[in-house]
Amino acid sequence: ASTGAALADGPKKVVFLVNGNLGDKSFFDLGAAGLKEIKAKYGDAVETKVIEMGTDQTKWMPTFEDVSEQDWDLIVSSTFEISDIIGEVAPNHPDKTYVLVDGVVPYENGGYDNVYSVVFKQNEGSYLAGILAAGLLKDGTIPADQGSSIGFLGGMDIPVINDFLTGYVEGARSVNPDIKVAISYAGSFNDAAKGKELALAQYRTGTAIGFNVAGLTGLGQLAAAKDVGKWALGVNSDQEAIFKESDPAMAAKVATSMVKNIDVSILRAYDLFLEGKLPTGKVEAIGLAENAVGLVETGNFVTLVPEALKKQIADARAGIIDGSIKVTSAFGLETDKLNALRDSVRP
Amino acid sequence: MTQLDLASLITFIPAILRVTTPILLAGLGVLISSRAGVLNIGVEGMMLSGAFAGVVVSAATGSATLGFLAALVVGGALGAALSFAVHVLKSDLILSGIALNMAAAAGTTLLLFMLTGDKGMSGSLSSQVLPSLTIPVLAGIPVLGTLLSGHHILTYAAFLAVPGVGLFLMRTPMGLRLRAVGENPESAEIAGINVRRVQVGALVASGVFAGAAGAFLSMGYVSWFSQNMSAGRGFIALAAEVMGHGSATGTMFASLLLGIAEAASIALQGVGLPSELMQTVPYLVPVIALVVHARRRQRLLARA
Amino acid sequence: MIRSAFASFVITAVLLVLVVGIVLVPIAMSLPDPLAVLDTFVFGPFRNPRHTGNIIEMATPAMMCGLAVAVMFRAGMFNLGVEGAFFLGGLATVATVLLVPLPAFAMAPVGILVGAIVGSSVCVVPGYLRARYEASELVSSLMLNFAALFIGLFVVNYFLRDPAAGAMVSYKIPNDAKLPKLIAGTRIHLGTLIALAACGLGAVYLFMTRAGFEARIVGSNPSFAAHLGLPIRSILLRSQVIGGLIAAGAGGIEMLGLYQRFSWQSLPGNGWTGVVVAILARDNPILLIPAALFLSYLQVGGDLIARNFDVPSEAVGLIQALVLIVVTAQAIMRNPRLLRFVAGSKPATNAAKETKAVEGGVA
Amino acid sequence: MTDRPIIAFAGISKTYGNGTLALDDVSFAIRPGVIHAVCGENGAGKSTLMKILFGLEQPSAGSILLDGEAVAIASPRVAADRGIGMVHQHFSLVPSLSVAENIVLGQEPRRGAFLDRAAARRRVEDLARRYNLAVDPDAVVRTLSVAAQQKVEILKALSRDVRVLILDEPTAVLTPPETDELFERLRDMRATGLTILFISHKLREVRALASHVTVLRAGRLAGDAPLAAIDDEAIARLVMGQAAGPALKRGGRVSGAPRVQLSGVHLKARDANDRIDGIDLTVHAGEILGVAGVDGSGQRGLVSLLTGRAQPTAGSIAYEGQPTAGLGTAALRRLGLAHLPADRFQDGGSKRMTLVENAIAGAHRLAAFSSGPFLKRRAMETRTEEMIARYKVRCPGPNAPLSALSGGNAQKLIAAREFATEPRFMIADQPTRGIDVAAAAFLHERLSELAAKGGAVLLVTADLDELLTLSDRIVILYAGRIVARMENEPGLTPERLGPYMLGLESAA
Ligand SMILES: Nc1ncnc2c1ncn2[C@@H]1O[C@H](COP(=O)(O)OP(=O)(O)OP(=O)(O)O)[C@@H](O)[C@H]1O
């Protein structure tokens, strides 16, 4: 189905509904950045707005209903939690177009011709991060006295976080089948101090490089890495860049970041929408092939990573894109299987 | 924690002290306010605001000291604001504290956004941190060095503040007045003490401690401010004060216990039990400790 | 009496306008249409039945949590377990309707009942520890809230998680278990009636039954209760059980009334709202209703302006915080001069009457 | 000695925030160097006037002249600077602080930043020596007997170089020897030039101590005269607005079967003042057994044993022959116990609750006041109104909070509740402390009536007049033991009891 025909003249109106608050350095901030990019690209031809709905879930539905009744052309929101709500509201507003990032409505039930879902294969990006971490250890770029295992610091034990974990573990194993991964969950996404403490505990017990996937909590890992002189891997956006100016010493310990280009995907959705080519009525899973996820290959990456490892990463990337490498996803994975995976790499 | 030998236990100690520091600082703040009869529920918000002020001012001035002072001043000012609500407007103490927490969470995020265009964190600001201290001779000694040297300056400050606050409360004229006001304001009034002035002072002092606790988070633990980074530590500090039975040393031991429980839950993450269950440890240990303590006290009383 | 109640009401209203004005007007002035912002904040919630419905939906758990707090505070227990009880009650309700095979008509009542019983433990355990060991209920309830959160998350992760869902959420709540909606075009559900009834029953309990009377005696003066020979421990415990059941039941009602699945990943905050509402209502169950509606009205008005104008949601939070302080400000609300000004009568004459009444009683 | 008044009240009126007119155009003067008594019924406005003088309350109209000069006394601090000290009717000590800390509170000696404890202790010792009032400066106030606390209160007032000392019912809690001791001290102080304002309900004391009396009635000045110029009957008439009724006569009661028996009872208590150290005692039906003793001789322990709030550590208590081991207050109350507690607001009622609730509490489960789980509010109210009328409780109405009542009126309401159950065993603990003559006489009649109807009464009192008026038999407690038992024969005088109470003699 296509919504292009429904377009009228005048500036288009795009709204991004945040089911939480901005400032998470993740889904929400990246979504808001996507709207900024749309505005930057189209200027006066578009009107954009970001609405923070807060953490009280009972407020989300009323907001969606209000917004759907207003004259927005494109309504964007993200995370799986919002799927049920779009699932209920969208069929009542067939004249509106919805973009659901990192969530899916039940297309099999029908009636979702105005919803475009896009999910990110963060497990593919994390696979590369796993190769990088294990590779740096294996080839001695990180000397053995720094530690023998790699780390993973998650915000909570939830599917979207574990999707990073499965890819990360598999990538690391592809380099070193016996690699050990210290895994911790903070139980919170905004406690940087706790994040630092968890990271320090991992570094103290033999972790040489850790991957944080915990929003603002995860940034604590960078402070820990700086303190103990070990390595960190960022997530979602380029964490080296955040501190490049303000704290170069800390930025210097971020080997790379695994980025998830939510902003790019929203901009792309808007481009397609304008052209009348937005593939509504179905879900698109985007990953390395679409450049939707990947590693930051500038900054420290350039100087730190040996050419051989760079090539190994590039090969894996090609393998994933051509399908010769399959990366397990945590979505749909039973808790038992996930536990088995975690147990198998415990230091 | 694969092997539980002495060495790994010792490396555990700095972690305990770090986790304990903000709870202890804020707990001492709660202590001063509660002994004066004006329990400060707003520590959480004061902590958050202190963390924010420290980062912003140190970034603006390039001075960690000034940033730290700003954290103290902002904490104290919020103590004065709470006192204004309670003493002048005569609003409910608890409700005003809750309101202050709400306002601090909203206000710091809003100000952060206005200053940096980012609601999440202050990464773009080059803020300063307060140093850790290496104690010259001690640092060299094997076990003692790890125990006593190399901690953050505010960790030392927090533990040194314990006898300070204790002596202040128990041995100084002001402390005597403060306790009298908290226990029996009418009597204090009759003795010619300006009850309101003492309570204002206590709330300001309480705010200053909370501000220091906040500064430890944003200028010690990490070097930036992030949204809601106090993460409930103010409430844990309230618990520490109650568990400490209103004394400075009691508050210190309670904070240490809470710190140990938290540090243990962090260290135990490695053993592979469900992380959710590990995360209950810091909350269940204090309850158990409270009951054990209460039972022992009851038994002692029964025997007497 | 009625006149002075009316006077306080007028003062409240005027104050609110002032507070909102102080924070909102400067923001509104910077926007293209300042009047529309104020208009939306004040009247918006009543223009659209759905928004009016939002007030009532939001007030429903606030009333019940406020009631739970009031019942426990009245018995003299500073138990903050309402937050955790609400969370755990919601979870246990969902777990029951998902895991226990029940006929359709029994799902909601059994679910809520089980939820209430399981969830109430967060209030009852601190109550027991206090009654039995004199361990501070403030501390233990505060701590158990968090313990309940993580235990709940564990249960979701290991027993209720819908693996097909992309988040840590339970399977969908069966439609048969959901509470019926009462008014078309809104989400107002049966739970609202339950909450109103609960407040009424709460008032009956506290002021018209022997058990409630005893609880208030214990709460207002434990020594007096001991003098009378009241069984203080069991009264204390009974109050925490009642409070816990109400709070946890409220969690279950909220889940079956407004949610599709169990999807809380942090404490939802309703317990704190309950404390605020109870303090506003001075622990009076009937006053809980206007107090909860009032807070929800502020919230909906704030949401509307945040949604429709460039007003940051944090500014709304600031307004709400200020309002809380102002509406309990005795210096303003009980200011005799102000009351006299608004009510238009002189308390001096009242005083004379009262004095006479006192002296009349002497003869 | 000059005749110019040191203090003059000029047209003082006071209306409290709740509208109570406590003082209405009161004017009189106090000459320096005298002991000046102020009398009046409960609620006459005595304490209010003194609080105004001490800066705790502000007058609504009128002014105070000190040495002929109008002064505004804005706070106790100002009063202290002007040389006015006050011993309050209700203690104003901080229980967890030591005696010395309480006394220096507000003007602490310092050494550097710290409190100079040695200097504080010395200051207390000096004061104690100067005024001959022995106290232990390091004792924590909470652990002190009431009499000792009273001494601390006085020392605290004197510690600020006072010229005028206000004593608001200082003897209410003292035994006769202690009262005599206090009066000695007060006379000494007057001799050094101190002016003393003395408030009491006891005419005997007023006459023994003061040289001038002012009487307040319902907030107005009812009379003002040198004591030499006025007889007791005239004062009583001024106080009550009418002549006093005939005094109660004791005797004529026939005691019956043993109702409550204690044999070899011991109680180990945390507070040494509450210890019981081997007591054998029987209270019979139809008698009033008076228990005398210096405050802190074990009275509290005895009462808590008899009311089921403590269990004996050794020995046994029997109630009509049945052992009561393990029975709590509720069970004992079902057996017919009633208790008029010494601390009326601490144990006797709830200040925040209404008169109805206070009056019916405890009886609320009776069929008269409840049906099923519900209370019958109407019946409760009617019943309370009857109690208010019968016990002449001065109050704004049955739904006023107890806090709106003066202590005396609160006590009447509490008594009404405790008598209402027609108890078989009544413990009356300081039933008339701080209560005016008329109200006290009324309560005495009730106790007497109860005994006459066959009730057993245990009267614990520090007021020896009361003890001698009411009791059939008397036991004297000292340090947790009974040191004397006697019939209350007509010749018995307070002086005979004194040595036993102070533990100087023993006859048991
Ligand atoms: N703080 C107050 N607020 C309102 N009314 C008060 C207050 N204090 C005293 N009153 C009232 O003022 C009147 C005078 O009280 P006051 O305490 O002066 O009496 P009093 O002569 O000292 O009585 P007593 O012999 O009982 O001590 C009483 O009716 C009392 O109820």
Ligand SMILES: Nc1ncnc2c1ncn2[C@@H]1O[C@H](COP(=O)(O)OP(=O)(O)OP(=O)(O)O)[C@@H](O)[C@H]1O
């Ligand atoms: N806020 C108030 N409203 C009404 N009455 C009050 C208030 N505060 C105190 N009172 C009453 O006023 C009196 C204060 O004076 P005071 O302390 O001399 O009385 P009291 O000793 O308790 O009474 P009594 O002499 O009858 O024992 C008390 O009786 C008290 O109950």
Ligand SMILES: [Mg+2]
């Ligand atoms: Mg008085």
Ligand SMILES: [Mg+2]
């Ligand atoms: Mg009195």
